Amino acid sequence: MHNTLTMPSRTFLQSLIITAKGLAMGAADVVPGVSGGTIAFISGIYEELIETIHKLDLGFFKIWKKGGFKAAWSAYNLGFLLALFSGVAISILSLAKIITYLLKTQPIFVWSFFFGLVIASIVYVGRQITKFDLKVILAIIIAGSLSFYITLAEPITATDSTWFLFLAGFIAIIAMILPGLSGAFILLLLGAYTSVIGTITQFGDGITKLDWELFSTAFLKLLTFAIGAIVGLKVFSGVLNWMFKNHKNLTLAVLTGFMIGALNKIWPWKEVLSYRTNHNGESVPFLDRSILPSTYDGDPQIIYAILFMILGFGLIFLLEFFAKTKTATE
Numbered sequence: 001m002h003n004t005l006t007m008p009s010r011t012f013l014q015s016l017i018i019t020a021k022g023l024a025m026g027a028a029d030v031v032p033g034v035s036g037g038t039i040a041f042i043s044g045i046y047e048e049l050i051e052t053i054h055k056l057d058l059g060f061f062k063i064w065k066k067g068g069f070k071a072a073w074s075a076y077n078l079g080f081l082l083a084l085f086s087g088v089a090i091s092i093l094s095l096a097k098i099i100t101y102l103l104k105t106q107p108i109f110v111w112s113f114f115f116g117l118v119i120a121s122i123v124y125v126g127r128q129i130t131k132f133d134l135k136v137i138l139a140i141i142i143a144g145s146l147s148f149y150i151t152l153a154e155p156i157t158a159t160d161s162t163w164f165l166f167l168a169g170f171i172a173i174i175a176m177i178l179p180g181l182s183g184a185f186i187l188l189l190l191g192a193y194t195s196v197i198g199t200i201t202q203f204g205d206g207i208t209k210l211d212w213e214l215f216s217t218a219f220l221k222l223l224t225f226a227i228g229a230i231v232g233l234k235v236f237s238g239v240l241n242w243m244f245k246n247h248k249n250l251t252l253a254v255l256t257g258f259m260i261g262a263l264n265k266i267w268p269w270k271e272v273l274s275y276r277t278n279h280n281g282e283s284v285p286f287l288d289r290s291i292l293p294s295t296y297d298g299d300p301q302i303i304y305a306i307l308f309m310i311l312g313f314g315l316i317f318l319l320e321f322f323a324k325t326k327t328a329t330e
Contacts, residue, residue: 015083021045022087027095028114029088029183030197036088037177038121038259042316047244049084050177052077053237093204111268112305116312118259118266124316126256129249139253140260147261150186162224168192169228174236178258196225268305269296 010018021043025036040046056076064072073079102110129136172183172192187193199221206215243251267290274287293300 010079010083015079018045018080018083019087019090022084022089023091023095024087025084026088026091027099030092030095030099035175035178035259035262036183037175038118040177041255042121042124045080045084048077048080050237050240050244052080053233054241056234092200107270108268108301108305109308111266112308113312114266115263115268116309116314117316118263118312119309120313120316122256122259125252125259129252129256131249136249136253139250140257143254143257144261145257147258148264149261151262151265164192165195165221165224166228168196169225169230170232173229173232177233177236177240178255195221199225264290269293269300271295271297 021039024043025039028039029036037046040049060072060076063075099110168187172186175183175186184193187196199218202214203218203222205211206213206218240251269291270288271291272288293302293305
């Protein structure tokens with residue numbers, strides 16, 4: 001049964017709210033260790049996103065031919081995707097430099113905020129598991145162990161080849177839509193993070209400086225990455241959609257486990273083991289490990305860190321409150 005889902009009809013204000021959620025997803029996806037999928041889940045649009053992507057196919061043109069473009073647009077919920085991914089794109093292009101700057105100048109505050117956000121997300125997602133049987137508990141343990149192992153993995157050497165950018169897009173988008181798995185961190189592990197962030201920066205500079213050569217070079221690289229991401233998104237959304245419909249408890253358990261394991265990556269206090277050179281020629285942390293605040297080299301800023309954790313934690317439940325309020329008024 002295809003496209004039997006009744007797609008919600010949204011007002012302009014509701015579409016703006018979807019775009020705002022996209023902005024938050026984009027901001028999260030730029031940071032290694034934080035997942036845009038987590039933001040989508042706690043903001044109440046995750047299942048709609050997965051199902052909408054899963055249903056995309058060439059049947060769009062059949063409906064267009066039969067009932068017009070507006071009917072096809074509505075049937076495939078493309079207004080939702082346009083609003084959401086516009087927010088994601090705007091966020092990535094505009095916030096990449098800001099988030100990079102904040103991570104460089106105020107790392108403890110930023111990571112503390114995200115740590116609190118993910119802790120609340122674990123509570124939020126885990127609370128939706130209706131039955132904790134042996135299978136669910138094992139799924140949480142296995143997914144958590146795998147996610148934790150990924151955070152300990154050492155990134156490989158970067159490459160800019162076309163096939164590798166396609167592969168990086170294919171793999172990273174899977175992580176970006178999975179709550180708990182960071183697409184940006186997967187790119188870092190693959191050695192493609194520096195290249196992709198640098199290309200995004202070049203793309204933005206090409207537009208603002210009206211530099212056609214810079215713009216076209218960056219555009220072709222991003223297009224290759226995007227095609228890989230679209231293919232990965234389409235393939236994986238089908239699996240996720242089926243899992244949610246047939247094994248929802250098990251799926252929620254796996255997502256909860258992924259987020260628990262990912263906490264190691266976003267622990268605010270780190271000891272840098274090695275450095276890498278970024279696209280600006282600057283030396284930045286490459287490999288690190290989590291340590292106790294008491295052994296941190298510098299001011300651990302524990303009070304402020306706790307405050308930012310509380311702020312991140314509270315934000316999730318504020319979003320949940322607004323989501324419930326919206327549902328109650330519909």
